Amino acid sequence: MNALIKKETSQRFAKLQQIIIQSQADACLISTSVNQFYLLDFIFDGYIFIQPEGEPLLFVKRPSGMEGENVIYIRKPEQIPDYLRQRNISLPRKLMMENDVLPFSTALRLQAALEMPQLQNVSGEMRRIRSVKSEYELNQMRECAKIHARVYEQIPRIYRKGMTDIEFQIELEREMRLAGSTGIFRAFGENMDIFMGSILAGDNAQVASPFDFALGGQGASPLLPIGANGTTLAAGTTVMVDMAGNYRPWMSDISRTFAIESVPEMAYKAHQVSIDICNIISETAKAGTPCADVYFLAEKRVKEAGLEAYFMGTEQQAKFVGHGVGLEINEPPVLAPRSKEILQPGMAIAVEPKFVLPGIGAAGIENTYVVTDNGLEKITVCEEGLTIL
Incomplete structure (x- = not known):
């Protein structure tokens, strides 16, 4: 060592040991x-x-x-x-x-x-x-995020017209493993099984799941009812990529959305609102900010855009807009309306304001940030716009 x-x-x-002492x-x-x-x-x-x-x-x-x-x-x-x-x-x-x-x-x-x-x-x-990281741990996350972003940059190259979401995910998983992915996606709690991440194409994004993730998906088997289900990546729909950033023990979390050939203007509107929310939160939140306030910032922008019916799902709407990231993908804090947690320096959080649009698919982004006294440091830097495949 x-x-x-x-x-x-x-x-x-x-x-x-200090916790042991305090707990007597x-x-x-x-x-x-x-x-x-x-x-x-x-x-x-x-x-x-x-x-x-x-x-x-x-x-x-x-x-x-x-x-x-x-x-x-x-x-x-x-x-x-x-x-x-x-x-x-x-x-x-x-x-x-x-x-x-x-x-x-x-x-x-x-x-x-x-x-x-x-x-x-x-x-x-x-x-x-574990929710408050040392500089060593944060540097692990920064390294992971850079590799994560480089893998996402390969997505336009691996896409082929007519492929299914599962075929697409297999190709992306190959790129992940070649880039050093550990191949395991650590998560805390029951109902958190998933294999290297989630691909949601078209209306599969609407399907509710028993698992405690932001969005669901039918999955390829009743044994694992989450994520890709064999949907063809069809023109006029979107595909959201939320694959594991597990290139270091301390992870990163990124979601990006892609349009297949062309999509309705509604998809561009919702996607831009997601980007707006991330920008508002990154410009406003810092150490000392209540996590509930972060959620309310997102909710306010969603209501201004008239997109409440599509925010964080349709059939089943998640009641949070982000979460901590570290050795597990879902560490404290939770950015939720009832949260009592306060952002602290050294925390790392993933902010994921997402929308599900019937007949189109999911829209939105997810970024990982490091909490500092002066604001949020975005460590997942790659194209955020709705990219056409």
């Missing part, structure tokens, strides 16, 4: 991949045991070959108490765990193995810590 990464992870552990807990147990990576810069099968002070212990099941005085190999969690006692560490009476992510059976097993401590959920606190 190089010095920069060691400094980063040390600072992250210090933040978590005795220890914290971390086992999910995204939080392990955040704290260690690598992932393993097992548990990180963190106390209010001192170095963490790593209880490892896989992979083999990990070394270090704080690395302890186990076959099952029931072995953890004996190893703690060997190091003169008392079993925790109050233990923080990722209770809203862990399977219920896993949480119960860990609680029983540790002789029934009181459990407290740490998932929300971990997401809050």
Whole structure:
């Protein structure tokens, strides 16, 4: 581990230890991949045991070959108490765990193995810590955004007349992988399954989905009812591209819309309103701005344009206009009318004011911004206009 990464992870552990102290807990147990990576810069099968002070212990099941005085190999969690006692560490009476992510059976097993401590959920606190990025993390996102934009620039080249949305997505996914995409799209929560992103062509953009994304789509199978469904990219309709910016561990989020040959003026109007909203928010919002106010800025411009019926869907309208981005694509804060969150320096947010126009398709853009004391820094820089294919 190089010095920069060691400094980063040390600072992250210090933040978590402060949460443990504030919560009056005795220890914290971390086992999910995204939080392990955040704290260690690598992932393993097992548990990180963190106390209010001192170095963490790593209880490892896989992979083999990990070394270090704080690395302890186990076959099952029931072995953890004996190893703690060997190091003169008392079993925790109050233990923080990722209770809203862990399977219920896993949480119960860990609680029983540790002789029934009181459990407290740490998932929300971990997401809050991760929502404010260091300069190292933000630079990862800036690098990712540049690659993301370069891949989107290939879209006019890969388009072929008569292709379906799935064929189009396959070609774009190829470009993504060649550019270094990890091929996995990390998202938090239930009903967030998706494969590398979403392509919405024509009226498929109207189809409501059970998944918690801004827009839906029927999907190619009832097993994954989101996104592309085999729709032909037909003249007079649009195709919205919202594919993963997963070229670094810290991600970026971009949506762009393309017109197939020609589209009605309504599509250009809605698309320009989306650009206007992004510009208004980027010129107005900064550290200290309530997230609800950001949503209301968007809502005001939508009402001025008379496009309320099409904003963030038709059959099912999403009640937010953006979200945080980081190791997961949907981190805090949420830019929603009921949000109590406040923008802080170092946050990264995706702003996605989108419209769905019956008979035409989706319109609008999405950009990722870094929150500063003086405003928002746009890191996703590529053509925003309604581009003709």
